[in-house]
Amino acid sequence: MTTPVLQARGLVKRYGKVTALAGSDLELLPGEILAVIGDNGAGKSSLIKALSGAVIPDEGEIFLDGDPVTFSTPIDARRAGIETVHQSLAVSPSLDIAANLFLGRERRRRGVLGSVFRMLDRNGMREEARRQLDALGIMTIQNPGQAVETLSGGQRQAVAVARAAAFGSRVVIMDEPTAALGVRESRAVLDLILQVRDRGLPVILISHNMPHVFEVADRIHIQRLGRRKAVVDPKSVSMSDAVAIMTGAMEPPAA
Amino acid sequence: MTTPVLQARGLVKRYGKVTALAGSDLELLPGEILAVIGDNGAGKSSLIKALSGAVIPDEGEIFLDGDPVTFSTPIDARRAGIETVHQSLAVSPSLDIAANLFLGRERRRRGVLGSVFRMLDRNGMREEARRQLDALGIMTIQNPGQAVETLSGGQRQAVAVARAAAFGSRVVIMDEPTAALGVRESRAVLDLILQVRDRGLPVILISHNMPHVFEVADRIHIQRLGRRKAVVDPKSVSMSDAVAIMTGAMEPPAA
Amino acid sequence: GNGGGSSGGGTLVGLVTKTDTNPFFVKMKEGAQQAASSSGVTVQSFAGKQDGDNQSQVDAIENLIASGAKGILITPSDSKAIVPSVDKARAAGLLVIALDTQLEPASAADATFATDNYKAGLLIGQWAKSKFAKENKQAKIALLDLNPNQVSVDVQRDQGFLEGFGVDVKDKNRIGDEADPRIVGHDVTDGAPEGGRTAMENLLQKDPGINLVYTINEPAAAGAYEALKAAGKEKDVVIVSVDGGCPGVQNVKAGVIGATSQQYPLKMAQLGVEAVAKFAKDGSKPQNTDTGVTLVTDQPADGVESKDSAWGLQNCWG
Amino acid sequence: MTAVVEERDRSLLTRVQHVLHAQATIGPAVVLLASVIVFALLSERFLTPGNISLILQQVAVVGTLAVGQTIVILTAGIDLSCGAIMVLTSIVMAKVAAETGMPGLPALLLGFVVGTLCGLLNGVLVTRLKLPPFIVTLGTLNVFFALNLWYSGSATIRGTDMPSLLLWTGQTLNIGGTRITYGSILLVLLVGAMAFVLKNTAWGRHVYSTGDDLEASRLSGIRTARVLLSVYATAGLIYAVAAWTLIGRIASASPQAGQMDNLDSITAVVIGGTSLFGGRGAIVGSLLGALIVGVFRNGLALAGVDVLWQTMAVGVLIIVAVSLDQWIRKVKP
Amino acid sequence: MTAVVEERDRSLLTRVQHVLHAQATIGPAVVLLASVIVFALLSERFLTPGNISLILQQVAVVGTLAVGQTIVILTAGIDLSCGAIMVLTSIVMAKVAAETGMPGLPALLLGFVVGTLCGLLNGVLVTRLKLPPFIVTLGTLNVFFALNLWYSGSATIRGTDMPSLLLWTGQTLNIGGTRITYGSILLVLLVGAMAFVLKNTAWGRHVYSTGDDLEASRLSGIRTARVLLSVYATAGLIYAVAAWTLIGRIASASPQAGQMDNLDSITAVVIGGTSLFGGRGAIVGSLLGALIVGVFRNGLALAGVDVLWQTMAVGVLIIVAVSLDQWIRKVKP
Numbered sequence A, B: 001m002t003t004p005v006l007q008a009r010g011l012v013k014r015y016g017k018v019t020a021l022a023g024s025d026l027e028l029l030p031g032e033i034l035a036v037i038g039d040n041g042a043g044k045s046s047l048i049k050a051l052s053g054a055v056i057p058d059e060g061e062i063f064l065d066g067d068p069v070t071f072s073t074p075i076d077a078r079r080a081g082i083e084t085v086h087q088s089l090a091v092s093p094s095l096d097i098a099a100n101l102f103l104g105r106e107r108r109r110r111g112v113l114g115s116v117f118r119m120l121d122r123n124g125m126r127e128e129a130r131r132q133l134d135a136l137g138i139m140t141i142q143n144p145g146q147a148v149e150t151l152s153g154g155q156r157q158a159v160a161v162a163r164a165a166a167f168g169s170r171v172v173i174m175d176e177p178t179a180a181l182g183v184r185e186s187r188a189v190l191d192l193i194l195q196v197r198d199r200g201l202p203v204i205l206i207s208h209n210m211p212h213v214f215e216v217a218d219r220i221h222i223q224r225l226g227r228r229k230a231v232v233d234p235k236s237v238s239m240s241d242a243v244a245i246m247t248g249a250m251e252p253p254a255a
Numbered sequence C: 001g002n003g004g005g006s007s008g009g010g011t012l013v014g015l016v017t018k019t020d021t022n023p024f025f026v027k028m029k030e031g032a033q034q035a036a037s038s039s040g041v042t043v044q045s046f047a048g049k050q051d052g053d054n055q056s057q058v059d060a061i062e063n064l065i066a067s068g069a070k071g072i073l074i075t076p077s078d079s080k081a082i083v084p085s086v087d088k089a090r091a092a093g094l095l096v097i098a099l100d101t102q103l104e105p106a107s108a109a110d111a112t113f114a115t116d117n118y119k120a121g122l123l124i125g126q127w128a129k130s131k132f133a134k135e136n137k138q139a140k141i142a143l144l145d146l147n148p149n150q151v152s153v154d155v156q157r158d159q160g161f162l163e164g165f166g167v168d169v170k171d172k173n174r175i176g177d178e179a180d181p182r183i184v185g186h187d188v189t190d191g192a193p194e195g196g197r198t199a200m201e202n203l204l205q206k207d208p209g210i211n212l213v214y215t216i217n218e219p220a221a222a223g224a225y226e227a228l229k230a231a232g233k234e235k236d237v238v239i240v241s242v243d244g245g246c247p248g249v250q251n252v253k254a255g256v257i258g259a260t261s262q263q264y265p266l267k268m269a270q271l272g273v274e275a276v277a278k279f280a281k282d283g284s285k286p287q288n289t290d291t292g293v294t295l296v297t298d299q300p301a302d303g304v305e306s307k308d309s310a311w312g313l314q315n316c317w318g
Numbered sequence D, E: 001m002t003a004v005v006e007e008r009d010r011s012l013l014t015r016v017q018h019v020l021h022a023q024a025t026i027g028p029a030v031v032l033l034a035s036v037i038v039f040a041l042l043s044e045r046f047l048t049p050g051n052i053s054l055i056l057q058q059v060a061v062v063g064t065l066a067v068g069q070t071i072v073i074l075t076a077g078i079d080l081s082c083g084a085i086m087v088l089t090s091i092v093m094a095k096v097a098a099e100t101g102m103p104g105l106p107a108l109l110l111g112f113v114v115g116t117l118c119g120l121l122n123g124v125l126v127t128r129l130k131l132p133p134f135i136v137t138l139g140t141l142n143v144f145f146a147l148n149l150w151y152s153g154s155a156t157i158r159g160t161d162m163p164s165l166l167l168w169t170g171q172t173l174n175i176g177g178t179r180i181t182y183g184s185i186l187l188v189l190l191v192g193a194m195a196f197v198l199k200n201t202a203w204g205r206h207v208y209s210t211g212d213d214l215e216a217s218r219l220s221g222i223r224t225a226r227v228l229l230s231v232y233a234t235a236g237l238i239y240a241v242a243a244w245t246l247i248g249r250i251a252s253a254s255p256q257a258g259q260m261d262n263l264d265s266i267t268a269v270v271i272g273g274t275s276l277f278g279g280r281g282a283i284v285g286s287l288l289g290a291l292i293v294g295v296f297r298n299g300l301a302l303a304g305v306d307v308l309w310q311t312m313a314v315g316v317l318i319i320v321a322v323s324l325d326q327w328i329r330k331v332k333p
């Protein structure tokens, strides 16, 4: 059996009286797209927050390429090569698009200006941002120097997705990346996800959109009531069965 | 020809240099579900914000049952019987679910307690809230006394949808009501939209989810670059053609 | 006795000052503490948070009554508004002595140990008048007051100075209603050097010919001097002030301040503590005492009694 | 071994935290109780009925201001001008009565009107110009204070020149041997009434909702501008009540008073557990907050602590009390 | 007819608005220019080189504080303790030098260290206890102030007892016939350096981003706690520089100084167009804000306006300046 790139075992996360994760497992295999589906409140976001260092789980273990790791901040996860698009987007409204793309990993200028005066390479970052957005096909964004607060919800989401795709080196996690996107923009994101996978990077995709999930996923992780209820193969399970398992209307097939 | 319940003509809305609406029209006929589709940034939210009094258009007219109206606040639109679920949800995080459902139209107790001391009928409102949520099939919400900030994104959306459905008396407008919802919850919202229509109320539904749109819509308004590009009949136009019109890849059929 | 405060000999004396930042009141506190150890009583001190803070003083009086103090020494922030609280203290059997500033009416306190602030102003005004008359100079006067609130010390010193100088002050209870053309203007300093400097700078801009500066206290005077020095006018301008603190008297000696009216906060506090100690022993009440004010200058003027800075330094308070 | 013990300790702490969290204003209440116990141990004079009544009197003015400040802060605002409004209205009440011989009741009502108008001005600036309340009240603070000095001529008005109604708040009522001033009683009644209104009326909900998320409230059909106007005007009225209490307390009206009361009232509100970001908090907490500061000042004074260290203690108290309150709230599901 | 004229007027106004909006700090610059013009018309002495230099000197202390205050406010914080930190450090520098005979440079550096530590304490409380900065600095304000009184014994230290380095900021440099103090020059350099850092370094971006949305910044991989700590510590260091300027200005170190400077520095920052909600604003604006207040005070004094009305004018100024700035910003696409 191949070692999972990213693995979680028995994750528990409680918020006061609410138990968001009740001992959840997860395995992400090399080069696959793993979709995570589940009802609202099933603990999907909580699960990937734990994997990306955004929250510290109360119990449970996380393994990266088989080695146990602990992420106490999002930076730890990022250092390990895990990039995440959070459901809440995590962009800085008053900064421009380029600044948001490079937030926390700004490029400095060459020479003394960069090393001594620590000056940013604004133009370089703008150009690179332009390239990334073009690659995503976000045509409606005209100028990477525009402040993010002036973008529509969908445009903002595109910025967050572009960032994760550009910088992920080991795992890319996307929490409902197409929720606010238009048809064309969703298409672009799905293509991007496939591209990322083709680069050899495994992707975790959380989505409520079953056609999308069944189109791109290699395996589907079904989350229910804070636990992994089943992992199914989209080629052998129908959409309605997956939904039935998700809502508890059907027991998962014995793997 | 039947008089449209709600009609907009030549609406223009500019935000500084950005023109969100460039002379947009809209007609909502009695008892129909009108879907509004369009790319991100096409001006869908701006359009319905103008119709619901949330923004004041720079130019253009709005007619209600054929009579010109001006909405300068959301209250004006609400008074006229127009209820809206905004994309940003518009809920008060620290208040509980019941309080949010009845926000701005609280019920008072009977007798002196209500008329003189202006006391709220807390229990009455909680029970009513419970009923509304049950009708929507939002099972994961256990207690209408729970603060909205403790709900998941999808649960919050359910609260906003329940509010509009419960109080709309002339028009119900929903801006991407299922964006954050799970499969089952989305189903419940679609059923609710159909129910509302069956009550005789026309509904405007903004959505990026084409299967949903084609399932429930009576007519589809296609918004492009701040204008109404076309209105199509879902029974005579295919999904891919609608998308092609929306993205500008195809000209609309001559009506 | 209980607690740290009321252990020394059982007699507790309260000292309530206007602020605890102004060195004048800090010295008063020290004087009281010294007198306390020699009289075998305990002093507990309170202060307002800023000039004019009447409420903190009211609270302090009440807390002292509750603590079982025998007497209260107070420099009132608002000499009228504090009276009802003082009445309460006296009704509870405490001896109340006003220090430095009289109550209004003065009879509201059992006794007043104070300098006459009006007289302090008057002395420096007379001194300046005599000096300018001798040198046959036409005065152009800047007045650097405390703050816009027209508190009594501020008013008394300012108006005393002007009357001493021979200016018609019109309403004696109001700063700034004079019409005398020799007055260039008033500005406020908060009684601190930074305020003194800014006020002086602005008034100098208004009229660079200013040659006589009245200041509410010596810190303000020090700030005003810096402004004059920066403008190269320190030699041509006479500064007068009130207080007689050691840094102030040193400034008199150094020629920064022409004359200052020295007051004696240590003495006020010492006499006050002793009076309360005596009252606690035998119930006798003290008489009003003027703790005096002395003009300190190294350039004595005709017809105004004064001491030199050497004497001033021996008698200064900190 | 140690790990196990630690585990048990932590769970005990957590259990305490849970119990404390059950009630909303329990945080400040615990702090108040703890400080009362400590000071009672330090000085036997502390827990006498006379001293308790004293503390109540001493917090009456700041406590009343804190009621107005609380509703402003609940809307995510802040009112730096509260002290200035109070002083201005106290001068108006007293001077009009003293100089024109106006009877007590109309003078008092005139003061209430002035206070309400001052608050309304703040509200108009906040809602029409859409300026942050911090900036508006920083500006009006100076304006009201200058008006106060100008109108009063910086002169204090004596209680003996005023009608007795203006001084009524300083009169005492004998309740079971303890003498309580009407000013303190007024404060308690005001807190009760405002707590009722906030909890049980639509207006109260709209205040919370507006502070929570202004835009969401507007879209939900709340007339947020009207809510804000009414909050600032009501706060102004409450500051005028504080002015009445102030006159009774010092038996005179002083234009110098109240300059520090801005920060003091905010201190009471934040110690009382109301969030400066709006939408969360309770009036009763603010009363407790004012009492905590009052108990500290009084207790430290009785213990003979120098003012210098009292100042420092209050600084530390603010931080500790608010931290504790936040710790207790953390349980929130 | 009138309607047409109105329409034309409005579009002219709108065009003015657009032109003004082109530059970020144009709002405060316009206010500054307008007030300079008005005061120049009111008094011919106003626009002399000497008076300009004077205004620069008068705003040097508050302006320097405002630089530190700005970076704190950019992170959506507020620093009520800045005046107290400044006074405490000025006393430390001066007293250590005067009493132990420590030379100027180590005394100055010691002061810088103390200022930085005070700021760091604020930062630690904000980041570790997760308390609102308003509350933290309201608490430490009292603590630092008490420390200042305790350490200084409330005694002023005279300039003549200090090494000349501490007084250097009060020395003047002759630039083209106008005498500028080194304190003013220091302020301009500081503004320039901080503006550069905020605009051109990653740290600067992280400051804006942290103030804009703390949680989003954290999720984006910014060490927000470290950014906040560094901001408060840097602000503390800048307040220590302000202390140096203060000593030079009054040629002494006084424990009474700077008590009003908290609100004054915040006033400068908000007039300068920085948002109290964080994430938006610029250092240059704060310098302009400080200059606007300085010009007003100086100009009104030259015009012979009573201090009472000066107080009122500053109140009105705050509201008008910030309204104008917001109006100009409204064009924002």
Ligand SMILES: Nc1ncnc2c1ncn2[C@@H]1O[C@H](COP(=O)(O)OP(=O)(O)OP(=O)(O)O)[C@@H](O)[C@H]1O
Pocket: A015, A018, A019, A020, A038, A039, A040, A041, A042, A043, A044, A045, A046, A047, A087, B150, B151, B152, B153, B154, B155, B180, B181, B182, D333
């Ligand atoms: N910060 C928090 N505080 C309190 N409760 C929380 C918090 N975050 C999540 N929860 C609760 O934990 C549960 C799981 O939430 P989570 O966001 O992980 O669900 P989800 O599967 O992502 O749902 P959705 O599809 O709606 O995004 C929910 O009941 C939610 O209310």
Ligand SMILES: Nc1ncnc2c1ncn2[C@@H]1O[C@H](COP(=O)(O)OP(=O)(O)OP(=O)(O)O)[C@@H](O)[C@H]1O
Pocket: A150, A151, A152, A153, A154, A155, A180, A181, A182, B015, B018, B019, B020, B038, B039, B040, B041, B042, B043, B044, B045, B046, B047, B087, E333
């Ligand atoms: N408050 C605002 N300020 C500035 N620009 C705005 C504002 N609201 C919307 N816009 C701009 O107007 C255009 C239309 O926005 P709108 O939100 O109406 O689009 P939409 O069709 O709803 O998009 P989406 O599908 O992403 O929700 C966008 O370019 C957006 O950036």
Ligand SMILES: [Mg+2]
Pocket: A044, A045, A046, A087, A175, B152, B153
């Ligand atoms: Mg989620």
Ligand SMILES: [Mg+2]
Pocket: A152, A153, B044, B045, B046, B087, B175
């Ligand atoms: Mg939209």
